[in-house]
Amino acid sequence: DAGITQSPRHKVTETGTPVTLRCHQTENHRYMYWYRQDPGHGLRLIHYSYGVKDTDKGEVSDGYSVSRSKTEDFLLTLESATSSQTSVYFCAISESRDRVYEQYFGPGTRLTVT
Amino acid sequence: GENVEQHPSTLSVQEGDSAVIKCTYSDSASNYFPWYKQELGKRPQLIIDIRSNVGEKKDQRIAVTLNKTAKHFSLHITETQPEDSAVYFCAAGYSTLTFGKGTMLLVSP
Numbered sequence: 001d002a003g004i005t006q007s008p009r010h011k012v013t014e015t016g017t018p019v020t021l022r023c024h025q026t027e028n029h030r031y032m033y034w035y036r037q038d039p040g041h042g043l044r045l046i047h048y049s050y051g052v053k054d055t056d057k058g059e060v061s062d063g064y065s066v067s068r069s070k071t072e073d074f075l076l077t078l079e080s081a082t083s084s085q086t087s088v089y090f091c092a093i094s095e096s097r098d099r100v101y102e103q104y105f106g107p108g109t110r111l112t113v114t
Numbered sequence: 115g116e117n118v119e120q121h122p123s124t125l126s127v128q129e130g131d132s133a134v135i136k137c138t139y140s141d142s143a144s145n146y147f148p149w150y151k152q153e154l155g156k157r158p159q160l161i162i163d164i165r166s167n168v169g170e171k172k173d174q175r176i177a178v179t180l181n182k183t184a185k186h187f188s189l190h191i192t193e194t195q196p197e198d199s200a201v202y203f204c205a206a207g208y209s210t211l212t213f214g215k216g217t218m219l220l221v222s223p
Contacts, residue, residue: 031209033210040215041215042120042203042213042214042215042216043158043203043205043213044213045210045211045212048210050209058210059115059212090157090158094209096209098165099145100145100146100163100165101146101207101208101209101210101211102148102160102163103148103160103211104160105150105157105158105159106157107156107157108157
């Protein structure tokens, strides 16, 4: 597996509390992504980053914010968690090779909002 | 934006049979079409991919085909084995990917 770690791996939190998930890579890849995975929906892109301080929205960005102050770290924040944000969150990284961006996933974080 | 449809949602085969999973996409700008395998409780793993300038690619028992004109691509697994049982996802895009909803493949001994 690529050098990607996510923390925490599991978290239970209450509705209305802020939550921050961390993705850390040791590959020095330029691109990083946050996805959520829900039954029947596959993987949906939340936000992504194409460099330090460079981020953009994905398909399901409402209620989420991100930050990337270092190449190796990409943070996903739920400002005020809701039950609809209960999901498994995956981080991915990629680098351009021959104009193609192969993505490799981290181990995932299971988040439960009660 | 890109839209990826994947069929079937579930597929049951006997060990040794072939399995085919099909995907369609909408954005003609997509140039990269990877396939991921995800076992229960694990991360998606890239198993094979195809680029827009290639029509077919093989890796042992796995092959992918791409028809850019029709905007569809397929995953073929031959001589299936019980360890092939997993959820398979197709995706399409460029620097970002849009994923299909997945196919649960069950290979019975």
